Amino acid sequence: MTPQQMVAVIGGRRVNIRDSRTLEFAEAVGRELALLGYGVATGGDDGVGGAACKGAVEAGGVTLAFLKEAHIDNCSPYVTWALPTSLDLSRSVPLNWAGCAIVAFDGGFGTLFEIALALDTSRPLVLTGDQPLLRTEKLQLPTCERVMGNDPASTPEVIAALRKLIGPPPVPSAPTGNDHHRVR
Structure with missing residues (x-):
C-alpha cells in the first residue's frame, strides 16, 4: 500500500437536517479531496465528519477516524480506518497532525478548540462559512485561508485555498476505499 497524504476535515457532529447545506458542502469537499488523491481524516462521528467521509469513500478514497x-x-x-482513542476532546491533537492541512466547517466549541489548536501550531487551515466566533482580523495569518461560502458550490474555492497553502495535490494512488478496516 502506498502512503497517502491526508487532509483533516473538522466540524460539528450535531449538524442536523436544518444545516443540510453544510453537510452537502462537507460531502462535496470529501469527494473532491479523494478525487485529487488525498485521504480524509475526521473525528469519525456523523455530522460534518461523516459527510466528508461519505463523499471520499463514494469517490473511491480512504478515510481515517480518531x-x-x-x-x-x-x-x-463511511470510515475506512477507525482508531478508538477514548481521548474525547484530546483526540483533536492527533487529528491536528494527521493531515497536511485542515478544512474547518461550522461547528461548536469542539470545532473551535480544533481551529485554535491548528492556529496555535501553524497548521495550514481553510475556514469555511461565516463562523460568528471567528470574526476577527487576527486570523489573517499566512497559514490560514477563508472561504465565505457554505454550500457545495464553494468546493472549488476550498481546493484553491488548499493549493495556496500546501501546493498541488499528490499523485493519485489506486483507490482502496472499498476495504473497510476497523481497529478494535
Whole structure:
C-alpha cells in the first residue's frame, strides 16, 4: 500500500437536517479531496465528519477516524480506518497532525478548540462559512485561508485555498476505499 497524504476535515457532529447545506458542502469537499488523491481524516462521528467521509469513500478514497470513545459503535459507516482513542476532546491533537492541512466547517466549541489548536501550531487551515466566533482580523495569518461560502458550490474555492497553502495535490494512488478496516 502506498502512503497517502491526508487532509483533516473538522466540524460539528450535531449538524442536523436544518444545516443540510453544510453537510452537502462537507460531502462535496470529501469527494473532491479523494478525487485529487488525498485521504480524509475526521473525528469519525456523523455530522460534518461523516459527510466528508461519505463523499471520499463514494469517490473511491480512504478515510481515517480518531474516535473519542474506546469502541467503534458510533462510528460513521463511511470510515475506512477507525482508531478508538477514548481521548474525547484530546483526540483533536492527533487529528491536528494527521493531515497536511485542515478544512474547518461550522461547528461548536469542539470545532473551535480544533481551529485554535491548528492556529496555535501553524497548521495550514481553510475556514469555511461565516463562523460568528471567528470574526476577527487576527486570523489573517499566512497559514490560514477563508472561504465565505457554505454550500457545495464553494468546493472549488476550498481546493484553491488548499493549493495556496500546501501546493498541488499528490499523485493519485489506486483507490482502496472499498476495504473497510476497523481497529478494535
